[in-house]
Amino acid sequence: MSSEPLLRLENVGKRFGGLTVLDQLSFSVHGGEIVGLVGPNGSGKTTTINVISGVHQADVGRVIFEGHEIQRLPSFRIAHRGINRSFQVPKCFREMSVRENVEVAATFANRGEVEIDGILEQVGLTSQADIQAGSLTVNQQKMLDLGRALATNPRILLVDEIGAGLNPAELGGIASLLTSLAARGIALIVVEHLLDFLNRITNRVIVLGAGRLLFEGPLKEASQDPEVVAAFIGG
Numbered sequence: 001m002s003s004e005p006l007l008r009l010e011n012v013g014k015r016f017g018g019l020t021v022l023d024q025l026s027f028s029v030h031g032g033e034i035v036g037l038v039g040p041n042g043s044g045k046t047t048t049i050n051v052i053s054g055v056h057q058a059d060v061g062r063v064i065f066e067g068h069e070i071q072r073l074p075s076f077r078i079a080h081r082g083i084n085r086s087f088q089v090p091k092c093f094r095e096m097s098v099r100e101n102v103e104v105a106a107t108f109a110n111r112g113e114v115e116i117d118g119i120l121e122q123v124g125l126t127s128q129a130d131i132q133a134g135s136l137t138v139n140q141q142k143m144l145d146l147g148r149a150l151a152t153n154p155r156i157l158l159v160d161e162i163g164a165g166l167n168p169a170e171l172g173g174i175a176s177l178l179t180s181l182a183a184r185g186i187a188l189i190v191v192e193h194l195l196d197f198l199n200r201i202t203n204r205v206i207v208l209g210a211g212r213l214l215f216e217g218p219l220k221e222a223s224q225d226p227e228v229v230a231a232f233i234g235g
């Protein structure tokens, strides 16, 4: 792991109307690291990903990627720089084929060759390559979403609740895929409620409670932290 973080959030704050959703949130992520982002429903996990990926802009604070502030950039520029994400509810072009979906995403790649067939294989959609994306199952659409993110050649991949609804074999496949991406130097931030799954792939989790960082460290230690326990059982 390199000593300079790839991504750093500094005192990021985000409000929606009168609701403070992120409150002075600061953390760093290094290349090749898988960081779990956990917390109760509504604690700000998806908003964190939305702010990093430019879907929402932080009201205050800085998001620094490879030494440059990105908190005011639109999401397509952030994707082009090397940060991409999958969505909790997968978003694909339903009328296009699976392969075309990946090809469109690849136009955002700013470095290196994009191997469309290799990506389809990685996400287990080789035999579905020529069918309409809208006819895939929800789980397959999640994999396509991941494939589209991979087609941009990301240096950071933000994965939002990919595990829900997957069977143990599918979860095992995703765990191997995410681990292999990290081994190639990609940093991953994985939002997930499935703690066993996270335990398999992460060394470190960040626990949010009401938009604040409550804990940062190994998942096993998080469960012994009084603030974390209080946040999960409602204080």
Ligand SMILES: Nc1ncnc2c1ncn2[C@@H]1O[C@H](COP(=O)(O)OP(=O)(O)OP(=O)(O)O)[C@@H](O)[C@H]1O
Binding pocket: 016, 021, 039, 040, 041, 042, 043, 044, 045, 046, 047, 048
């Ligand atoms: N665009 C928005 N407008 C208004 N409020 C929002 C918006 N997006 C999120 N929120 C609110 O911000 C809070 C944090 O939402 P967020 O989706 O980030 O939580 P989360 O930790 O990802 O939750 P979950 O585990 O349920 O997905 C919630 O109260 C949510 O209702």
